Amino acid sequence: MRARRQLLAASVLTAASLAAACAKPPAPVQEVVAVRTAVLPAAPDEAVWNAAPEHVAKMIPQDLVEPRLLAPSTAEVRIRALTNGETVAFRLNWADTTKSDTPGPAQMVDACAVQIPQQNGPQPPAPQMGEIGRPVDVVYWRADWQAIVNGRGDSIRDLYPNAYVDPYPFNARPLVPGSPEQADMARRYAPARALDNNRSGPRTAPVEELVAQGPGTSEPAAPRGSTGRGIWAAGSWMVVIARPWPQDVRDGQRTSVAFAVWQGSQHEAGARKMRTGWIPLLAGGAR
Amino acid sequence: MARVYNWQLGRDMSYWYPEKRPQRQFAAVFDTNKCIACQTCTLACKTTWTSGKGQEYMLWNNVESKPYGSYPLAYDVRLLEQLDGQRWEGSRYAGRTIFEAAPAGERVLGWRPEQQDYSYPNVGEDDCAGQVDHGALIQVPHLSWFFYLARICNHCTYPACLAACPRGSIYKRQEDGIVLVDQGRCRGYQECVRGCPYKKVFFNPMTGTSEKCIACFPKIEQGVQPQCFVNCIGKIRLAGFLSAADQAKAENPIDYLVHLRKVALPLFPQFGLEPNVYYIPPIHAPLAFNEQLFGPGAGAAMAAYRGAPADRDLAGLLCLFGSTPSLVARWRRRGDLVSGLDEKASEIVRVPLLEPVHVRPAVDPTRQVVRTNCP
Structure with missing residues (x-):
């Protein structure tokens, strides 16, 4: 019985969505x-x-x-x-x-x-x-x-898939990959990021x-x-x-x-x- | 547009902003006759400033073989073709600058290099101007020639990059005239890349901003010459500050070479930017080519340089190039010794006008052996 009610509810929702989707759009406005x-x-x-x-x-x-x-x-x-x-x-x-x-x-x-x-x-x-x-x-x-x-x-390879890149200084030892020290060093090599320029990424919103x-x-x-x-x-x-x-x-x-x-x-x-x-x-x- | 005075053109010209000269102007002299294109300057800059993500293709300093070398590809020819009628009347430029030739809706006459244009930094390397046929003999003047042109940002008095930026993200420092892109304010429109005729501003696709040579300003502030200067193997470079043309001082090495002896000339002065890197023209290249690159003073500059062996002051000052990492504010020659001084007139370096010469006889009379230079 409970499953039936759920199916009925789902059907009503789907019908409503379809109705909305198929409804004739309002006329263009000024x-x-x-x-x-x-x-x-x-x-x-x-x-x-x-x-x-x-x-x-x-x-x-x-x-x-x-x-x-x-x-x-x-x-x-x-x-x-x-x-x-x-x-x-x-x-x-x-x-x-x-x-x-x-x-x-x-x-x-x-x-x-x-x-x-x-x-x-x-x-x-x-x-x-x-x-x-x-x-x-x-x-x-x-x-x-x-x-x-x-x-x-x-990475530059995400823009240029065939690019060959020499090692970056911030990837060199003794910096540990993924460490805060490495992230700090990488920022120094990206001046706009070091200055918190909104443009410079990395981004979480478009x-x-x-x-x-x-x-x-x-x-x-x-x-x-x-x-x-x-x-x-x-x-x-x-x-x-x-x-x-x-x-x-x-x-x-x-x-x-x-x-x-x-x-x-x-x-x-x-x-x-x-x-x-x-x-x-x-x-x-x-x- | 405002009216400003450009001493390199010998006349007023139009510029986007009113004339506002810095308290002092960073400047440099490059002796093209001594450059061997070892690219040590290029690498010194590269490893210091542009080894980050998105900077892979950037060469704030590059050395190109003229006449064919160029980076980005054909940066000079592309603009020269657009800027027709570059006529000089004596030392006065009668043609149009890139500001005066700006099309409607534009701030400067410019063009934007495509990605491929950055793909061949060594194009034309060591290529002669003409074919060296089998059996060709060396003649004077040379039928076939090339020379090396080392380039950095010219930290122009009237920067086109600064004029082209619609949001004022580029500024010229009052204290030393160094031109910088504000990395906090730039929004990567690439108008500066389009506007700079020397193509010394580069877009960083990873940060979305444009970047350029900063004249190693942290070193300049400490009284030290930039990386590409102190690492120069051929000792072709001297950094300093250039006075206004009517206030030139003979004790200032840059003033002496640029304003007084006029042996060092700006690159493409006809563009109208009043660039502040000055070149001693290559004395073996044709005069017409040198005049196109360095203006109508090329012939006199070549003659003065050729006369340097008999000109102890000029030869002496040229000996100071690459002799010290410090900025040389003043210089003097006493007999066969040339000194570089700092701003407080303290001596920082002393070099002989002529290096001592020792001739080792080919035969060692004691041991009765012939010396060889083989290892």
Whole structure:
């Protein structure tokens, strides 16, 4: 009898999931609507994303400050958003026929970012990285960090499988492999790591939290627990970026959000990027 | 862009930031005529600074055989092709610098080496400029020639890497003019790699940041010359500080060679960076080639160097190269002895203008045997 009840419950859940998955997605909207949901999806390909209406954001090249991106690449990014009231998750979907997740000289990687003003107001700061005294919060995701989180190792052979490498000084005796002394020595031979540069790895998350007050000013932000996950398939990226819901925006209110995309195959990095302007972000839209 | 003065061009030029010269400028003189391409400098640097993960391909110091050698591949030719019309009117540069030739939307005229361009650090090694046919005789000037060009970061007065960085991660130290990448701030956009015409900034794929020659600043701060200088077998290098062109002091060895005797010249001054490593041109290479590399002063510099045997001051100062690990702030010649002094005018080294020569007769008259040099 107990087994029957469990089977029945499972059947009801499956039917509900299928119904959600097969339901016709809401029509595209002119703003980003963060739909309320009890549990936020971690993966970009979960069916629950269909509950959120899609906003198709047209992208423009960053052409305000040098170095500019003069050749447009990513034409649009498709956005969906879900929130549980505490966290808001965005799913960015853009076409990119080349998966670029291996860094190297002249080898840029695919990336995207979500930007929200630190303080909500009728006039958001400049859409390009904010302005002095009016900062923006940015969560930045990178394809190579995703590869590391997915299991890519922290060695040059993980980037260049056929590389021959002389022994590193920090692998020499009398340093004991895996010892704290060896780890300390290895950090000395990786200057950016020795200075705790967020960029330099090794990484446990594919995203980085930043705060900026204008172009070229991004700095590491106090940790807010943002997460991310990206999947490349069939010539497009789907990336989920989740961050705390802005505390000064209540249900039914609006703030602003902007997005940026970098295509590694087009040598896009830093200021050379495709971006959107500010887009209204509606909190807690009905499901 | 701001207007700044570049004494190597003899004119003002455009630069991304206003002119702000350091309190003193790290500088060096390399005598190309003495380099034997043993690469000891390269290894001294490599083992000191770039033996970590992601630094495998980096050569902050390299020695390339000119005319064909280059690292990364064709770094010089690639830019020279883009920067056409490099015309000098006397000692004044009438062409455009890489800042003045920057395309719309760019801060400098640059290009980005691909990974393969770093795969052949010894390309062109010992290759002559021309074919040595069977039965060819040595002629003067040489039909076939090559020379070795040792290169480090030039710690330029107007660094293109610094200008190209959109987030100000590269800075020039006020105390000594050394140009550094802030490893805490760099985000690995590789704009500096693209912008530096000498390609002396390298991207580290393991840390995601760009790295470059630091002129061994911990040694400079202790009054000691960098690793690639003190380990130089051929004693071709001398490190020091260069004064402004209108404040040159004869007692300063770098000033004497660069500003007063003009025997040491910048590499590709036409790029406009005011580089601070100065080269005594190879006297056996064609003048036209030397002028392209070192500017219109190449002919006079070659003549001065050729005249060194009869020029006791110039010859004397050249004897100080590689004679001491310490930075030589001043120098003086008294008769046949040349001294290097520190900043407090204390003597740190004394060398003879001519090494004593001992001639050992080929025949030992006592033992009635012929000496040989065989072991």
